[in-house]
């Protein structure tokens with residue numbers, strides 16, 4: 001019967017880095033069920049950051065990035081010998097379990113994430129994450145825009161109005177009404193990144209009776225992520 005498992009031998013190209021991107025399934029509905037704050041729910045973002053940290057510790061990616069209901073992991077070393085079915089299913093289900101473990105609520109339905117694999121060259125890593133961060137910014141403008149319009153108009157009028165506006169128009173409309181997006185928290189504009197950082201540790205070298213400096217790496221959850229560019233990723237990967 002093994003021969004029916006026709007996808008099990010599908011593998012990621014050898015020696016390729018990959019990005020695994022997870023996206024919450026029907027999180028629009030989940031956000032209603034959980035009555036999440038609009039446009040941003042800080043607790044939801046804390047939970048997503050915790051999920052990223054769990055993924056970081058379990059699968060040793062070199063970088064994890066989240067905004068809204070999506071998470072991207074950059075993996076240098078291929079887990080599960082590069083087997084596509086294993087990577088997608090295990091990482092997505094691990095994330096869903098972690099999400100539930102960090103949430104202290106009764107869910108109406110079991111949350112799930114979809115998962116896709118993107119083989120990527122070193123040169124394109126920063127372009128990928130810049131692309132997702134640009135989406136985070138667009139999402140920020142649109143989310144604040146629709147929340148503002150819904151406070152003034154009916155839901156359908158607000159939806160019609162936002163569809164006719166460019167991102168720069170929404171930004172201007174918000175600004176004219178006292179909402180300056182430049183002043184909102186960084187994570188709402190740029191998302192949250194998880195990566196390794198080094199900390200300086202000063203210890204005593206007892207043998208030589210002198211202070212000794214060493215560096216220890218630790219998992220860092222960056223709520224103040226910079227704008228992604230090549231230099232940032234050269235330091236990380």
Ligand SMILES: Nc1nc2c(ncn2[C@@H]2O[C@H](COP(=O)(O)OP(=O)(O)OP(=O)(O)O)[C@@H](O)[C@H]2O)c(=O)[nH]1
Pocket residue numbers: 023024025026027028029031036037038039040041042044045068069
């Ligand atoms: N209220 C609230 N909703 C959020 C927040 N972050 C994400 N969401 C919701 O998550 C959705 C994510 O968008 P999508 O992934 O396109 O929508 P989806 O319903 O998950 O649909 P699929 O991914 O196709 O299954 C948004 O439309 C929001 O409804 C938040 O901070 N607050």
Ligand SMILES: [Mg+2]
Pocket residue numbers: 023024025026027028069
């Ligand atoms: Mg989704």
